[in-house]
Amino acid sequence: MPRQVILFDPPERFVVGTVGQPGERTFFLQARSGSKLVAVALEKTQVSVLADRLEELLDALAARTSGIPGAEDVTSSDIAPLDAPIVEEFRVGALGLGWNGETKRLIIEAHAITEDEHEIPDLEQGDDSDPDVLRVRLTAAAGRAFISRARTVVAAGRPPCPFCQQPLDPTGHICPRANGYHR
Numbered sequence: 001m002p003r004q005v006i007l008f009d010p011p012e013r014f015v016v017g018t019v020g021q022p023g024e025r026t027f028f029l030q031a032r033s034g035s036k037l038v039a040v041a042l043e044k045t046q047v048s049v050l051a052d053r054l055e056e057l058l059d060a061l062a063a064r065t066s067g068i069p070g071a072e073d074v075t076s077s078d079i080a081p082l083d084a085p086i087v088e089e090f091r092v093g094a095l096g097l098g099w100n101g102e103t104k105r106l107i108i109e110a111h112a113i114t115e116d117e118h119e120i121p122d123l124e125q126g127d128d129s130d131p132d133v134l135r136v137r138l139t140a141a142a143g144r145a146f147i148s149r150a151r152t153v154v155a156a157g158r159p160p161c162p163f164c165q166q167p168l169d170p171t172g173h174i175c176p177r178a179n180g181y182h183r
Contacts, residue, residue, distance in 0.1 A: 004132040006031075006038050006089070010105070014136050016047050016150045017082035022158045023169060029092070029110055030082050031136050037083055040110050040134050042092035044154060050095055051150035054106070054143055057097060061140070077148040090132050106143045110134040 008014065011031040018025040027047050030039040093113030099106060112131035138146065158167035163177040 003130045004089075006132070006134045007137075008033055008036075008038075008135070009137040010139065010142065011136055013078065013083070014108075014138060014142065014146060015078055015082070016146070016153050018153060018156075019082070019086060022156070023167060025157065027153070028082060028086060028088070029134065030086070031134065032083055037085075038089055038134060039082070039086050040090055040092050040112075041088045042095075042110065044157070046092060046095060047150050048154050050097070050108070051147045051154070053097055054108075055147050057099060057106070058140055058143055058147075061099060077145045077152070079149070079152075089134070093131070100137070103137070105137040105139060108136045108138065 008031040011033050013030070013032045015030055016027060017030060018027050020026055025044070027042050027044055028039045029042060029047075030037070032038075090112035092110045094111040096109035096111065097107070098109075111133045114131045158169065160166065161168050161173065161175055161177075164175050166173060166175070
């Protein structure tokens with residue numbers, strides 16, 4: 001089957017969200033434009049790292065150049081649930097992030113898992129055997145809104161144990177810092 005390159009330039013909505021209860025959540029990146037709706041699954045740590053790197057990139061751009069519209073902090077963000085139906089196109093193995101200075105747009109790429117997890121194919125020179133990819137182009141303001149929501153979604157999980165910082169289940173957990181005492 002040939003490689004699928006899914007492009008949103010720009011999307012009407014690009015968000016991260018979850019399905020399931022804390023501790024059993026599945027994280028999704030979801031992009032929508034009109035009737036076109038795509039969701040890809042990824043790990044909580046990938047969401048957290050993407051938000052961190054996106055913020056670093058926007059901060060560096062704001063410091064280096066002036067006049068990037070929307071590069072300042074965003075006070076409001078999209079808090080609506082993911083759009084239905086949520087159909088997983090693929091599971092993300094690698095994420096790419098960039099900035100196009102000519103169009104003043106962020107570029108976020110989510111590549112499907114491959115056998116060689118360290119290889120990130122070039123979209124321009126790849127062939128049909130390369131993994132599927134979701135490519136989204138955003139304004140700086142949309143990037144800041146994405147960061148805000150991503151951090152909110154990641155923080156909405158299980159609270160950490162005050163001793164070991166591992167997630168607490170509703171029934172407690174065996175804490176290694178408390179010599180196995182079941183809290």
